[in-house]
Each structure stands twice: as structure tokens, then as C-alpha cells.
Amino acid sequence: MIGRLNHVAIAVPDLAAASALYRGTLGAEISEPLDLPEHGVTTVFVTLPNTKLELLHPLGEGSPIAGFLTKNPAGGIHHLCYEVEDIAAARDRLVAEGARVLGDGEPRTGAHGKPVIFLHPKDFCGTLVELEQV
Numbered sequence: 001m002i003g004r005l006n007h008v009a010i011a012v013p014d015l016a017a018a019s020a021l022y023r024g025t026l027g028a029e030i031s032e033p034l035d036l037p038e039h040g041v042t043t044v045f046v047t048l049p050n051t052k053l054e055l056l057h058p059l060g061e062g063s064p065i066a067g068f069l070t071k072n073p074a075g076g077i078h079h080l081c082y083e084v085e086d087i088a089a090a091r092d093r094l095v096a097e098g099a100r101v102l103g104d105g106e107p108r109t110g111a112h113g114k115p116v117i118f119l120h121p122k123d124f125c126g127t128l129v130e131l132e133q134v
């Protein structure tokens, strides 16, 4: 069911420093910071030949990654995103398999303007999983 790895998201305590690290030290192509108020994050996209990274930094009060950074002050891998062809069909299948979809279970518009859902990390080897319809 899952397809390509769409991106790896890394929560970072200092977005400018992380951007400099990826652009300078690692020599990657990166985007300008993009505020996503609906998701409570500012993100910088790192484009690699075979996938993307998203550097995530909290935006505003109650950001969903604020707690993660409290527990991981140096930053860390926050989630993996896999592509699916049909997000509703994927969700229904996962719920039938007993997996927990975060939130109300309805797909939301993700960072790339496409529908996404998030799956409970305890159901997926301790990893927060995002599915994105492409």
C-alpha cells in the first residue's frame, strides 16, 4: 500500500543553524522558511535527489513539536512520510487493522497542499508516520 518515502521530518531547535548546516556543511539545496500556522510549524525543505527532508521548528503557542523539542533539546527525527494513492482507502484499511489515526481521523491538508493523516507512533515501531496522498 505505501509507496515512496516522501520526506523525513527533523525537529530542530534553531532553524537558521539547521539551514546553514544543510546548505553549507552538507551542501544541500534548501528552501526559504515557510510558516504553516495551521500546523504550528515553520518548515525549511531540503531537496535531495531521491527524497526530501523537512526541518521543523515550532510556530506559535501549542505547537505540536514543542513537546518533542523539550524531550529532545538537540532536535531529532520527528516523523517519516510515505506516499499513498488514496488517503481515505489507506485510512480505512489501517483502522480496520487496528491502527490509530491521530486527531479526528479525517485527512488534513499537509505542508505540500495535499491530504495527509498521521498514525500513532506506538502502532508503528515507535515512529510517527505521516501518509500523504500524491
Ligand code: CO
Pocket (backbone or CB within 6 Å): 007, 009, 054, 079, 081, 111, 130
Ligand atoms: Co511531514
